[in-house]
Amino acid sequence: MIEDVYNTLLRETKSARVKQTLKIINQVCEEQLERGSKDFSISTISRVGGKLGVPQAQSIRNKSGQPYKLLIKAWQEAYSPHTVTKSVKGREWVERIKEPTIRYLVYDLLSKNRHLYSELQLVKSVKTLEVDLRQKNSDLHSTEKLLSWTESEIDALSLAIDDSFIDRNRWVKTSRGAIINESGSIIFERGFVSAIQKILDLKFNTI
Structure with a gap:
């Protein structure tokens, strides 16, 4: 590996x-x-x-x-x-990703997602919120910083759901967003295709 x-x-x-x-x-x-x-x-x-x-x-x-x-x-x-x-733990499906670089990028994205989820729960626990409408320069590009992936990372994610890449490996996309091989074994669990597409859409829509 x-x-x-x-x-x-x-x-x-x-x-x-x-x-x-x-x-x-x-x-x-x-x-x-x-x-x-x-x-x-x-x-x-x-x-x-x-x-x-x-x-x-x-x-x-x-x-x-x-x-x-x-x-x-x-x-x-x-x-x-x-x-x-x-x-x-709880993400054994990631190990089914054959391409090593894509597999570790997915792990990295999952790690960032856990961090953001923890921050969200912290925000939800706040009962009283004081809003300062004065914008700081460091806050203007917060979304851009969260989505500042490299070109190779974007390419790797795009490749994972690319039709030609899937065809070359003799895989098939299901209607529920899973990817299976020619023998019917699951390569990516259902929802994988739509999840990656949403990530890519979010990235490009914020550029």
């Missing part, structure tokens, strides 16, 4: 600098495993591999560090049982 994600990221990355950084991060993670450590947190990999050229933790967490974050997350889910349980 790690090798699939690693090779996919290298293949999709055009920047020689990003490719080199991915190779260094993968090397640092391999060395962590050889030392018997299963700590693949972003902060640890950044600290351990800093002298080799691994970016600082905050840089990896930024939008520009998405490829690095995906690779580190692959190591986390492969060798950190508590991380796998937390991310996969």
Whole structure:
């Protein structure tokens, strides 16, 4: 699984600098495993591999560090049982996504959704709300920040429900938005197609 994600990221990355950084991060993670450590947190990999050229933790967490974050997350889910349980619990259907990059992007979107849901519940718990109609510059682009996905992320989501991609894999879309293979096995649960389409519509309608 790690090798699939690693090779996919290298293949999709055009920047020689990003490719080199991915190779260094993968090397640092391999060395962590050889030392018997299963700590693949972003902060640890950044600290351990800093002298080799691994970016600082905050840089990896930024939008520009998405490829690095995906690779580190692959190591986390492969060798950190508590991380796998937390991310996969109740969402086993995500593991049926064959394309590694799309699978981890979906996990990332689900994580962001849980965070937003928690914030929504917090807002609902507020009984008295004081409204300040004075707009701040930092608030004007809040929606844009929430939807500031990279072009590769948008392409990956679009590919997941693209008709030609589905035809090449001999899959079929059902009337309820599921995707099944030629033997009738479910690849994506019902509602998947419409959910991805709504995400893409929301993205493009806010541009």
